[in-house]
Amino acid sequence: MPRPTRFDAIIIGSGQAGNPLATALAKAGRQVAVIEKYLLGGSCINYGCSPVKALLSSAERVHQVATAADYGVRASAPKPDFPAIIARKDAIIQHKRDGVRANLTEEQTGITVLMGHARFRSPRVLHVQLNSGGEQELTAPLIFINTGTRAAVPPIEGLAESGFLTNVDILDLKQLPEHLLILGGGYIGLEFGQMFRRFGSRVTIIDAAKNLLEREDDDVCKAMHQQLEADGVEFVLEAEVRRVSRNADGEYTLTASTPDGERRLRGSHLLVAVGREPNTDDLGLETTGVETDEKGYVLVNERLQTNVRGIYALGDVHPGPQFTHLAYDDYRVVRDNILHRKRRSAKARPLPYVVFTQPQLGRIGLSEKQARHEKRDYRVATMPVRVIGRAQETGFTTGFMKVLVDEKSHILGATIFCEQGGEIMSMIQLAMAGGLTCDDLQNTVFAHPTWAEALNNLFAKLVKA
Secondary structure, eight states: OOOOEEOSEEEEOOSTTHHHHHHHHHHTTOOEEEEESSOTTHHHHHHSHHHHHHHHHHHHHHHHHHTGGGGTOOOOOOOOOHHHHHHHHHHHHHHHHHHHHHHHHTSOTTEEEEEEEEEEEETTEEEEEETTSOEEEEEOSEEEEOOOEEEOOOOOBTHHHHOOBOTTGGGGOSSOOSEEEEEOOSHHHHHHHHHHHHHTOEEEEEOSSSSSSTTSOHHHHHHHHHHHHHTTOEEEOSOEEEEEEEOTTOOEEEEEEETTEEEEEEESEEEEOSOEEETTTTSOGGGTTOOBOTTSOBOOOTTSBOSSTTEEEOGGGSSSOOOHHHHHHHHHHHHHHHHSOOOOOSSSOOOOEEEOSSSEEEEEEOOHHHHHHTTOOOEEEEEEGGGSHHHHHHTOOOOEEEEEEOTTSBEEEEEEEETTHHHHHHHHHHHHHTTOBHHHHHTOOOOTTOSTTHHHHHHHTTOOO
């Protein structure tokens, strides 16, 4: 094979960290290669945030029509056109894909895009098996691993043989499931569960844990459970699925051990959403000396450097919370450290996130469970959404707001489970970034009547007399 083609930097994977990094390096005069095995744009655009939120928006419209009578509006029962819903999602995603491709291949010189599978030959050389046929070898002093994750598959008897849906497959269904079984009660399972229930499917969520969203506080778990149950989602918790089978008609049967004995759960479709695993098993990392943890995630320091000089890991492929906004911040960390000679860390940064059920669950900072684990002194205030004027006027009265503050009245964290919970949480995040206290927010003049105005009363509960 000819000598490897030399670049200044190689990025394996075109996700939310890799794409902007390629652009930044190219604008700085570097020659950059981007290698993508599947689809440009990574998980967020192709099978994560964007397509799921597009489908959730359709499900929300169905719910609005179904509940129109509660607002004095007469409407016939909603009839979701599932193929049209999928087509709308596909159009949104294709537009985003086209934008990514144009940015990488047309709008910025200095970037070479190769579609294919990359494997390390050595710490500085990559072999690429091109999707179109043929192969190529590349070398660079800087290599960035941005390969993301895939759905984890639990070792359950019969599961592999029976076939199942992942978060990728379920986005391209052509027909609405009659009865969707979801294995896993985490963020992915809950969003899909509420969505498909509102589209008209029967939905059963099965989880081995005692509560949904096990990492959240008990009041959050309970409120989320009650809301989805009110929507008609069925739950089977503390259930260990031991066997999966599928008959000639395509019907699934899950055999599970529960506190009440063995149960057999039947459904037309099965979504497996029990977690993620890193796409590192076929990268040839054994030729580089790059260290990984027991699950295969690439170990990095606060600057996202691996133990091998010149090799970095960005996004979900390294240990830690897996969110698009953190992957994008990984790009900023690397950009500033490499191009602007700053010492920027990926370790001490806020962790905001939103579960896009309705109502939304917005979280920033510490939960009570985390505060107790860290032995932090804190005060807490909660307020049910039903007392908020805006909630009463709009009819979105489900949920609650909760904040934690320290002894100096600075905000430690917030949980906002209500309509527009993610947006309200973001306001509190800005207050935390600015060092505002509960006294400051209690005295802030917000427009009336808004959801934000409720923060006056919430933080008033924490103002010291």
